[in-house]
Amino acid sequence: xxxxxxxxxxxxxxxxxxxxxxxxxxxxxxxxxxxxxxxxxxxxxxxxxxxxxxxxxxxxxxxxxxxxxxxxxxxxxxxxxxxxxxxxxxxxxxxxxxxxxxxxxxxxxxxxxxxxxxxxxxxxxxxxxxxxxxxxxxxxxxxxx
Numbered sequence: 001x002x003x004x005x006x007x008x009x010x011x012x013x014x015x016x017x018x019x020x021x022x023x024x025x026x027x028x029x030x031x032x033x034x035x036x037x038x039x040x041x042x043x044x045x046x047x048x049x050x051x052x053x054x055x056x057x058x059x060x061x062x063x064x065x066x067x068x069x070x071x072x073x074x075x076x077x078x079x080x081x082x083x084x085x086x087x088x089x090x091x092x093x094x095x096x097x098x099x100x101x102x103x104x105x106x107x108x109x110x111x112x113x114x115x116x117x118x119x120x121x122x123x124x125x126x127x128x129x130x131x132x133x134x135x136x137x138x139x140x141x142x143x144x145x
Contacts, residue, residue, distance in 0.1 A: 005128040007105035009092045010048070011112060012123045019088040023047045034120060037111045041104070043094045049086035052077045099129055 013019040021028055022045060027035055038044060052073050059067035076082045092108060094100045105126050115121045127134070 005102070005130045006099035007102050007129070008099050008127045009105050009108045009112070010090060010125045010127070011092075011116070011121045012089050013120070014088065014122050016084075016088065018120070019047075019090075022090065023050065023087070030120070033115055033118075034112075037108070037115065038092075040111065041092075041094060041108050043092045043108065044096075045090040045092055047087060048089040048091060049077060049083060051091065052086060102128075 013022060018030060022031055022034070055067065056070065056074050056077060059070040059073075064070040076086070091098065094104055094108070109124055109126055112121060112124050116124055
């Protein structure tokens with residue numbers, strides 16, 4: 001039986017230089033094992049900060065009224081502590097999709113686990129699209145704390 005929900009896998013990289021290399025798609029020897037996993041799953045990575053910045057740019061270009069998370073996202077990327085956090089956080093896209101079947105997410109997670117054990121990546125997370133498992137959009141912009 002297949003799940004009615006779709007899934008997404010994310011991970012963090014603690015080392016800022018390694019995270020920046022991944023953002024720039026530098027295929028250096030340190031990241032080679034990760035790029036091997038990505039290729040095996042037809043996956044690509046997107047830095048969470050870049051995804052947030054792209055969302056803000058699109059909203060500002062097309063009109064913020066159609067982007068309900070615009071204020072929250074803009075405040076987030078302008079906060080130096082949040083920027084530092086999200087520059088080291090990456091989302092996996094499979095076949096250009098940001099969510100995919102549970103079986104695909106499980107396989108990705110399993111193949112990433114040795115990279116977490118080795119210390120290349122940290123904090124692998126798997127999310128589903130079930131609204132009950134996800135926070136609701138904020139009612140207003142976040143406070144700058």
